[in-house]
Amino acid sequence: LKNTVNTMVDQLSAFGAEVTRVAREVGVEGELGGQAQVPGAAGTWKDLTDSVNTAFRNLTGQVRNIAQVTTAVANGDLSQKVTVDVSGEMLQLKNTVNTMVDQLSSFADQVTRMARDVGTEGRLGGQARVDGVSGTWKELTDSVNSMAGNLTSQVRNIAQVTTAVARGDLSQKIDVDARGEILELKNTINTMVDQLSSFAEQVTRVAREVGTEGRLGGQAQVPGVAGVWRDLTDSVNGMAGNLTAQVRNIAQVATAVARGDLSQKITVDARGEILELKNTLNTMVDQLSSFAQEVTRVAREVGTEGILGGQAEVQGVSGTWKDLTQSVNGMANNLTMQVRNIAEVTTAVAKGDLSKKITVDAKGEILELVTTVNTMVDQLSSFA
Numbered sequence: 001l002k003n004t005v006n007t008m009v010d011q012l013s014a015f016g017a018e019v020t021r022v023a024r025e026v027g028v029e030g031e032l033g034g035q036a037q038v039p040g041a042a043g044t045w046k047d048l049t050d051s052v053n054t055a056f057r058n059l060t061g062q063v064r065n066i067a068q069v070t071t072a073v074a075n076g077d078l079s080q081k082v083t084v085d086v087s088g089e090m091l092q093l094k095n096t097v098n099t100m101v102d103q104l105s106s107f108a109d110q111v112t113r114m115a116r117d118v119g120t121e122g123r124l125g126g127q128a129r130v131d132g133v134s135g136t137w138k139e140l141t142d143s144v145n146s147m148a149g150n151l152t153s154q155v156r157n158i159a160q161v162t163t164a165v166a167r168g169d170l171s172q173k174i175d176v177d178a179r180g181e182i183l184e185l186k187n188t189i190n191t192m193v194d195q196l197s198s199f200a201e202q203v204t205r206v207a208r209e210v211g212t213e214g215r216l217g218g219q220a221q222v223p224g225v226a227g228v229w230r231d232l233t234d235s236v237n238g239m240a241g242n243l244t245a246q247v248r249n250i251a252q253v254a255t256a257v258a259r260g261d262l263s264q265k266i267t268v269d270a271r272g273e274i275l276e277l278k279n280t281l282n283t284m285v286d287q288l289s290s291f292a293q294e295v296t297r298v299a300r301e302v303g304t305e306g307i308l309g310g311q312a313e314v315q316g317v318s319g320t321w322k323d324l325t326q327s328v329n330g331m332a333n334n335l336t337m338q339v340r341n342i343a344e345v346t347t348a349v350a351k352g353d354l355s356k357k358i359t360v361d362a363k364g365e366i367l368e369l370v371t372t373v374n375t376m377v378d379q380l381s382s383f384a
Contacts, residue, residue, distance in 0.1 A: 014043055019052055062090050069097055081286040103137055106130050110141070114148055124152040129157050154182050161189060170197040173233040195229055198222050202233070206240050246274050253281060262289040287321055290314050294325070308336040338366050345373055354381040 018037055024121060025031040033203055034056060064345040072080045078101055082094040110128035117123040130141045157176040164172045174186045202220035209215040219237045222229065243373040256264045260286055266278045294312035301307040310332060314325045339361040348356045354377055358370045 005135060011045055014039070015049060016048070022052065022056055062086050062094075066093065066097055069101065073101060078108060099132075103130065103133050107133065107137060107141060111144055114144065118148060118151065124155055150177075154178055154186075158185065158189060161193065163340065165193060165196065172202060191224075195222065195225050199225065199229055199233060203236050203344075205238060210243060216240075242269075246270055247373055248277075250281060253285065257285060257288065257309065262292060283316075287314065287317050291317065291321055291325060295328050298328060302332055302335060308332075308339055334361075338362050338370075342369065342373060345377065349377060349380065354384060 017262050022034045025034045062084050065082050069080045069082050072078070080100050086093070086094050107130045108126070110130055114126050114128055117126045127145045127146070128141050130137065133141055152264045154176050161172045161174050164170070173190050173193060176186070199220070199222045202222050204222050206218045207210050209218040218240060220233050220240075222233045225233055246268050249266050253264045253266050254258060256262070266283060268278070270278045291312070291314045294314050296313050298310045301310040311329045312325050312332075314321065317325055338360050341358050345356045345358045348354075357377060358372050361368070362370045
Protein backbone atom coordinates (compact mmCIF):
# COMPACT_ATOMS: atom_id res chain seq x y z
CA LEU A 1 0.00 0.00 0.00
CA LYS A 2 2.84 2.31 0.90
CA ASN A 3 4.48 1.77 -2.43
CA THR A 4 1.21 2.19 -4.29
CA VAL A 5 0.46 5.44 -2.49
CA ASN A 6 3.99 6.73 -3.06
CA THR A 7 3.82 5.78 -6.75
CA MET A 8 0.49 7.59 -7.06
CA VAL A 9 2.00 10.66 -5.41
CA ASP A 10 4.96 10.57 -7.83
CA GLN A 11 2.66 10.29 -10.86
CA LEU A 12 0.41 13.10 -9.65
CA SER A 13 3.46 15.21 -8.96
CA ALA A 14 4.81 14.46 -12.47
CA PHE A 15 1.39 15.17 -13.99
CA GLY A 16 1.12 18.48 -12.11
CA ALA A 17 4.66 19.48 -13.07
CA GLU A 18 4.10 18.68 -16.77
CA VAL A 19 0.77 20.46 -16.96
CA THR A 20 2.28 23.47 -15.16
CA ARG A 21 5.28 23.47 -17.56
CA VAL A 22 3.18 23.28 -20.70
CA ALA A 23 0.75 25.90 -19.33
CA ARG A 24 3.69 28.23 -18.56
CA GLU A 25 5.24 27.69 -22.02
CA VAL A 26 1.95 28.36 -23.80
CA GLY A 27 0.28 30.89 -21.54
CA VAL A 28 3.28 32.86 -20.26
CA GLU A 29 6.22 32.29 -22.61
CA GLY A 30 4.15 31.92 -25.80
CA GLU A 31 5.94 28.72 -26.82
CA LEU A 32 3.49 26.56 -28.71
CA GLY A 33 3.76 22.89 -29.57
CA GLY A 34 4.64 21.64 -26.09
CA GLN A 35 3.20 18.33 -24.77
CA ALA A 36 2.92 16.97 -21.22
CA GLN A 37 5.04 13.84 -20.69
CA VAL A 38 3.83 11.70 -17.72
CA PRO A 39 5.55 8.29 -17.90
CA GLY A 40 3.68 5.41 -16.37
CA ALA A 41 0.33 7.17 -16.16
CA ALA A 42 -2.66 5.00 -16.82
CA GLY A 43 -6.37 5.12 -16.61
CA THR A 44 -7.85 8.47 -15.67
CA TRP A 45 -4.41 10.05 -15.33
CA LYS A 46 -3.50 9.00 -18.85
CA ASP A 47 -6.87 10.30 -20.11
CA LEU A 48 -6.25 13.61 -18.32
CA THR A 49 -2.77 13.82 -19.82
CA ASP A 50 -4.11 13.06 -23.31
CA SER A 51 -6.90 15.64 -22.87
CA VAL A 52 -4.43 18.31 -21.79
CA ASN A 53 -2.13 17.47 -24.72
CA THR A 54 -5.06 17.53 -27.16
CA ALA A 55 -6.12 20.95 -25.83
CA PHE A 56 -2.57 22.31 -26.22
CA ARG A 57 -2.20 20.71 -29.68
CA ASN A 58 -5.50 22.22 -30.86
CA LEU A 59 -4.55 25.61 -29.44
CA THR A 60 -1.18 25.42 -31.17
CA GLY A 61 -2.81 24.58 -34.52
CA GLN A 62 -5.37 27.33 -34.16
CA VAL A 63 -2.94 30.05 -33.07
CA ARG A 64 -0.39 29.08 -35.71
CA ASN A 65 -3.05 29.16 -38.48
CA ILE A 66 -4.30 32.55 -37.28
CA ALA A 67 -0.69 33.78 -37.04
CA GLN A 68 0.01 32.50 -40.57
CA VAL A 69 -2.97 34.41 -41.97
CA THR A 70 -2.31 37.64 -40.03
CA THR A 71 1.38 37.49 -41.02
CA ALA A 72 0.31 37.10 -44.67
CA VAL A 73 -1.98 40.13 -44.27
CA ALA A 74 0.89 42.10 -42.75
CA ASN A 75 3.01 41.10 -45.77
CA GLY A 76 0.28 42.23 -48.19
CA ASP A 77 -0.93 38.72 -49.06
CA LEU A 78 -4.72 38.67 -48.85
CA SER A 79 -5.17 35.28 -50.48
CA GLN A 80 -5.08 33.21 -47.28
CA LYS A 81 -7.85 32.40 -44.81
CA VAL A 82 -8.02 30.77 -41.35
CA THR A 83 -9.09 27.17 -42.10
CA VAL A 84 -8.41 25.34 -38.84
CA ASP A 85 -11.40 23.74 -37.09
CA VAL A 86 -12.44 25.82 -34.08
CA SER A 87 -15.42 26.49 -31.91
CA GLY A 88 -16.55 29.00 -29.32
CA GLU A 89 -14.50 32.19 -28.97
CA MET A 90 -11.80 30.83 -31.27
CA LEU A 91 -14.48 30.43 -33.94
CA GLN A 92 -15.45 34.08 -33.39
CA LEU A 93 -11.78 35.06 -33.76
CA LYS A 94 -11.47 32.91 -36.90
CA ASN A 95 -14.56 34.53 -38.43
CA THR A 96 -13.38 38.01 -37.42
CA VAL A 97 -9.96 37.48 -39.03
CA ASN A 98 -11.48 35.97 -42.18
CA THR A 99 -13.99 38.84 -42.40
CA MET A 100 -11.11 41.29 -41.99
CA VAL A 101 -9.24 39.55 -44.83
CA ASP A 102 -12.35 39.72 -47.05
CA GLN A 103 -12.83 43.44 -46.33
CA LEU A 104 -9.16 44.23 -46.86
CA SER A 105 -9.22 42.24 -50.10
CA SER A 106 -12.34 44.11 -51.25
CA PHE A 107 -10.77 47.43 -50.21
CA ALA A 108 -7.54 46.59 -52.10
CA ASP A 109 -9.51 45.47 -55.18
CA GLN A 110 -11.57 48.66 -55.20
CA VAL A 111 -8.58 50.96 -54.67
CA THR A 112 -6.63 49.08 -57.37
CA ARG A 113 -9.59 49.35 -59.75
CA MET A 114 -9.91 53.08 -59.14
CA ALA A 115 -6.17 53.62 -59.52
CA ARG A 116 -6.25 51.70 -62.81
CA ASP A 117 -9.35 53.55 -64.04
CA VAL A 118 -7.95 56.97 -63.20
CA GLY A 119 -4.20 56.54 -63.58
CA THR A 120 -3.96 54.12 -66.51
CA GLU A 121 -7.24 54.18 -68.43
CA GLY A 122 -8.07 57.83 -67.73
CA ARG A 123 -11.64 57.05 -66.67
CA LEU A 124 -12.79 59.55 -64.05
CA GLY A 125 -15.79 59.52 -61.74
CA GLY A 126 -15.29 56.06 -60.21
CA GLN A 127 -15.87 55.36 -56.50
CA ALA A 128 -14.65 52.52 -54.26
CA ARG A 129 -17.49 50.29 -52.97
CA VAL A 130 -16.47 48.32 -49.86
CA ASP A 131 -19.53 46.87 -48.13
CA GLY A 132 -19.60 46.34 -44.39
CA VAL A 133 -16.47 48.30 -43.45
CA SER A 134 -16.38 50.60 -40.45
CA GLY A 135 -13.90 52.58 -38.41
CA THR A 136 -10.50 53.14 -40.02
CA TRP A 137 -11.41 51.06 -43.09
CA LYS A 138 -14.50 53.20 -43.70
CA GLU A 139 -12.41 56.36 -43.19
CA LEU A 140 -9.82 55.06 -45.66
CA THR A 141 -12.54 54.21 -48.18
CA ASP A 142 -14.12 57.65 -47.73
CA SER A 143 -10.69 59.30 -48.09
CA VAL A 144 -9.96 57.41 -51.32
CA ASN A 145 -13.41 58.29 -52.69
CA SER A 146 -12.98 61.92 -51.68
CA MET A 147 -9.58 62.02 -53.39
CA ALA A 148 -11.05 60.46 -56.53
CA GLY A 149 -14.01 62.85 -56.45
CA ASN A 150 -11.78 65.90 -56.04
CA LEU A 151 -9.44 64.72 -58.78
CA THR A 152 -12.40 64.09 -61.09
CA SER A 153 -13.80 67.59 -60.48
CA GLN A 154 -10.39 69.22 -60.94
CA VAL A 155 -9.42 67.35 -64.10
CA ARG A 156 -12.86 67.81 -65.66
CA ASN A 157 -12.86 71.54 -64.92
CA ILE A 158 -9.34 71.86 -66.34
CA ALA A 159 -10.37 69.83 -69.41
CA GLN A 160 -13.49 71.99 -69.85
CA VAL A 161 -11.45 75.21 -69.85
CA THR A 162 -8.64 73.91 -72.07
CA THR A 163 -11.22 72.51 -74.53
CA ALA A 164 -12.91 75.92 -74.59
CA VAL A 165 -9.53 77.56 -75.29
CA ALA A 166 -8.87 75.08 -78.11
CA ARG A 167 -12.25 76.09 -79.60
CA GLY A 168 -11.48 79.79 -79.33
CA ASP A 169 -13.67 80.44 -76.26
CA LEU A 170 -11.60 82.50 -73.80
CA SER A 171 -14.51 83.37 -71.48
CA GLN A 172 -14.08 80.42 -69.11
CA LYS A 173 -11.80 80.00 -66.09
CA ILE A 174 -10.91 77.10 -63.77
CA ASP A 175 -12.90 77.70 -60.58
CA VAL A 176 -12.67 74.33 -58.82
CA ASP A 177 -11.00 74.27 -55.38
CA ALA A 178 -7.42 73.02 -55.58
CA ARG A 179 -4.19 72.91 -53.61
CA GLY A 180 -0.52 72.14 -54.15
CA GLU A 181 0.57 71.31 -57.68
CA ILE A 182 -3.04 71.20 -58.91
CA LEU A 183 -3.44 74.78 -57.63
CA GLU A 184 -0.25 75.75 -59.49
CA LEU A 185 -1.67 74.17 -62.66
CA LYS A 186 -5.00 75.96 -62.11
CA ASN A 187 -3.23 79.32 -61.70
CA THR A 188 -1.01 78.66 -64.72
CA ILE A 189 -3.96 77.83 -67.01
CA ASN A 190 -6.03 80.77 -65.73
CA THR A 191 -3.05 83.08 -66.33
CA MET A 192 -2.71 81.59 -69.82
CA VAL A 193 -6.40 82.27 -70.50
CA ASP A 194 -5.99 85.88 -69.28
CA GLN A 195 -2.95 86.41 -71.50
CA LEU A 196 -4.61 84.79 -74.52
CA SER A 197 -7.72 86.90 -73.93
CA SER A 198 -5.60 90.06 -73.68
CA PHE A 199 -3.64 88.99 -76.78
CA ALA A 200 -6.85 88.35 -78.74
CA GLU A 201 -8.38 91.67 -77.62
CA GLN A 202 -5.26 93.61 -78.57
CA VAL A 203 -4.85 91.92 -81.95
CA THR A 204 -8.57 92.45 -82.66
CA ARG A 205 -8.26 96.11 -81.67
CA VAL A 206 -5.23 96.69 -83.90
CA ALA A 207 -6.87 94.80 -86.79
CA ARG A 208 -10.07 96.85 -86.40
CA GLU A 209 -8.19 100.15 -86.19
CA VAL A 210 -6.04 99.37 -89.22
CA GLY A 211 -8.35 97.25 -91.36
CA THR A 212 -11.77 98.79 -90.66
CA GLU A 213 -11.29 102.27 -89.21
CA GLY A 214 -8.15 103.10 -91.19
CA ARG A 215 -6.30 104.30 -88.07
CA LEU A 216 -2.63 103.52 -88.44
CA GLY A 217 0.13 103.45 -85.83
CA GLY A 218 -1.61 101.21 -83.28
CA GLN A 219 0.36 98.58 -81.35
CA ALA A 220 -0.82 95.54 -79.35
CA GLN A 221 0.00 95.84 -75.63
CA VAL A 222 0.02 92.43 -73.87
CA PRO A 223 1.78 92.67 -70.47
CA GLY A 224 3.49 89.62 -69.01
CA VAL A 225 3.59 87.41 -72.09
CA ALA A 226 6.68 85.40 -72.96
CA GLY A 227 7.85 82.80 -75.45
CA VAL A 228 5.58 82.16 -78.41
CA TRP A 229 2.95 84.66 -77.18
CA ARG A 230 5.58 87.40 -77.01
CA ASP A 231 6.83 86.41 -80.47
CA LEU A 232 3.25 86.54 -81.81
CA THR A 233 2.67 89.94 -80.21
CA ASP A 234 5.95 91.23 -81.66
CA SER A 235 5.00 89.80 -85.08
CA VAL A 236 1.60 91.51 -85.03
CA ASN A 237 3.19 94.78 -83.93
CA GLY A 238 5.88 94.39 -86.59
CA MET A 239 3.21 93.80 -89.23
CA ALA A 240 1.18 96.81 -88.05
CA GLY A 241 4.33 98.97 -87.90
CA ASN A 242 5.42 97.98 -91.39
CA LEU A 243 1.93 98.50 -92.79
CA THR A 244 1.73 101.91 -91.13
CA ALA A 245 5.08 102.98 -92.57
CA GLN A 246 4.18 101.67 -96.04
CA VAL A 247 0.69 103.19 -96.22
CA ARG A 248 1.88 106.54 -94.83
CA ASN A 249 4.74 106.70 -97.34
CA ILE A 250 2.34 105.80 -100.19
CA ALA A 251 -0.16 108.40 -98.93
CA GLN A 252 2.60 111.00 -98.69
CA VAL A 253 3.62 110.44 -102.33
CA ALA A 254 0.01 110.25 -103.58
CA THR A 255 -0.80 113.51 -101.75
CA ALA A 256 2.26 115.14 -103.29
CA VAL A 257 1.15 114.00 -106.77
CA ALA A 258 -2.34 115.37 -106.14
CA ARG A 259 -0.73 118.72 -105.24
CA GLY A 260 1.39 118.72 -108.40
CA ASP A 261 4.64 117.73 -106.65
CA LEU A 262 6.26 114.99 -108.72
CA SER A 263 9.61 115.09 -106.92
CA GLN A 264 8.81 112.44 -104.31
CA LYS A 265 9.07 108.67 -104.53
CA ILE A 266 7.98 105.78 -102.29
CA THR A 267 11.15 104.66 -100.48
CA VAL A 268 9.81 102.39 -97.71
CA ASP A 269 10.87 98.73 -97.76
CA ALA A 270 8.12 96.49 -99.13
CA ARG A 271 7.50 93.01 -100.46
CA GLY A 272 4.85 91.09 -102.36
CA GLU A 273 1.77 93.03 -103.44
CA ILE A 274 2.85 96.10 -101.47
CA LEU A 275 6.10 96.07 -103.47
CA GLU A 276 4.05 95.82 -106.68
CA LEU A 277 1.98 98.82 -105.57
CA LYS A 278 5.15 100.72 -104.66
CA ASN A 279 6.67 100.03 -108.09
CA THR A 280 3.40 100.92 -109.85
CA LEU A 281 3.11 104.27 -108.05
CA ASN A 282 6.78 105.10 -108.56
CA THR A 283 6.42 104.24 -112.26
CA MET A 284 3.32 106.44 -112.38
CA VAL A 285 5.26 109.30 -110.79
CA ASP A 286 8.07 108.82 -113.32
CA GLN A 287 5.60 108.81 -116.22
CA LEU A 288 3.72 111.85 -114.90
CA SER A 289 7.01 113.64 -114.37
CA SER A 290 8.14 112.74 -117.90
CA PHE A 291 4.72 113.76 -119.27
CA ALA A 292 4.85 117.10 -117.43
CA GLN A 293 8.41 117.77 -118.59
CA GLU A 294 7.59 116.96 -122.21
CA VAL A 295 4.39 119.03 -122.25
CA THR A 296 6.25 121.90 -120.59
CA ARG A 297 9.05 121.62 -123.15
CA VAL A 298 6.67 121.56 -126.11
CA ALA A 299 4.65 124.46 -124.65
CA ARG A 300 7.82 126.47 -124.03
CA GLU A 301 9.18 125.76 -127.52
CA VAL A 302 5.90 126.66 -129.23
CA GLY A 303 4.54 129.35 -126.95
CA THR A 304 7.68 131.10 -125.77
CA GLU A 305 10.53 130.27 -128.14
CA GLY A 306 8.36 130.01 -131.27
CA ILE A 307 9.95 126.71 -132.24
CA LEU A 308 7.35 124.73 -134.10
CA GLY A 309 7.32 121.01 -134.95
CA GLY A 310 8.17 119.73 -131.49
CA GLN A 311 6.53 116.57 -130.14
CA ALA A 312 6.22 115.26 -126.58
CA GLU A 313 8.08 111.96 -126.11
CA VAL A 314 6.75 110.04 -123.06
CA GLN A 315 7.98 106.44 -123.01
CA GLY A 316 5.89 103.59 -121.60
CA VAL A 317 2.63 105.46 -121.06
CA SER A 318 -0.74 103.95 -121.87
CA GLY A 319 -4.40 104.63 -121.40
CA THR A 320 -5.29 108.22 -120.46
CA TRP A 321 -1.63 109.29 -120.27
CA LYS A 322 -1.06 108.07 -123.82
CA ASP A 323 -4.26 109.82 -124.96
CA LEU A 324 -3.14 113.06 -123.29
CA THR A 325 0.30 112.80 -124.90
CA GLN A 326 -1.27 112.19 -128.31
CA SER A 327 -3.68 115.11 -127.77
CA VAL A 328 -0.82 117.47 -126.89
CA ASN A 329 1.17 116.24 -129.86
CA GLY A 330 -1.92 116.57 -132.11
CA MET A 331 -2.45 120.14 -130.89
CA ALA A 332 1.22 121.00 -131.43
CA ASN A 333 1.21 119.39 -134.87
CA ASN A 334 -2.01 121.19 -135.94
CA LEU A 335 -0.68 124.49 -134.65
CA THR A 336 2.60 123.94 -136.49
CA MET A 337 0.83 123.15 -139.77
CA GLN A 338 -1.55 126.11 -139.39
CA VAL A 339 1.13 128.65 -138.48
CA ARG A 340 3.50 127.41 -141.16
CA ASN A 341 0.75 127.54 -143.83
CA ILE A 342 -0.24 131.05 -142.74
CA ALA A 343 3.44 132.06 -142.70
CA GLU A 344 3.94 130.56 -146.16
CA VAL A 345 1.00 132.56 -147.64
CA THR A 346 1.84 135.83 -145.90
CA THR A 347 5.48 135.47 -146.96
CA ALA A 348 4.33 134.93 -150.56
CA VAL A 349 2.12 138.05 -150.31
CA ALA A 350 5.06 140.00 -148.96
CA LYS A 351 7.04 138.87 -152.03
CA GLY A 352 4.20 139.91 -154.37
CA ASP A 353 2.97 136.40 -154.98
CA LEU A 354 -0.81 136.47 -154.67
CA SER A 355 -1.39 133.05 -156.11
CA LYS A 356 -1.35 131.19 -152.82
CA LYS A 357 -4.09 130.62 -150.31
CA ILE A 358 -4.17 129.10 -146.82
CA THR A 359 -5.54 125.59 -147.24
CA VAL A 360 -4.87 124.02 -143.86
CA ASP A 361 -7.88 122.86 -141.77
CA ALA A 362 -8.65 125.27 -138.96
CA LYS A 363 -11.35 126.13 -136.51
CA GLY A 364 -12.25 128.92 -134.16
CA GLU A 365 -9.98 131.96 -134.08
CA ILE A 366 -7.45 130.27 -136.34
CA LEU A 367 -10.22 129.76 -138.90
CA GLU A 368 -11.09 133.46 -138.60
CA LEU A 369 -7.42 134.28 -139.18
CA VAL A 370 -7.29 131.93 -142.20
CA THR A 371 -10.44 133.54 -143.63
CA THR A 372 -9.06 137.05 -143.02
CA VAL A 373 -5.72 136.29 -144.70
CA ASN A 374 -7.37 134.56 -147.66
CA THR A 375 -9.79 137.51 -148.05
CA MET A 376 -6.85 139.86 -147.92
CA VAL A 377 -5.12 137.87 -150.68
CA ASP A 378 -8.29 137.98 -152.78
CA GLN A 379 -8.63 141.73 -152.31
CA LEU A 380 -4.97 142.35 -153.10
CA SER A 381 -5.25 140.12 -156.16
CA SER A 382 -8.35 142.02 -157.32
CA PHE A 383 -6.64 145.35 -156.67
CA ALA A 384 -3.58 144.22 -158.64
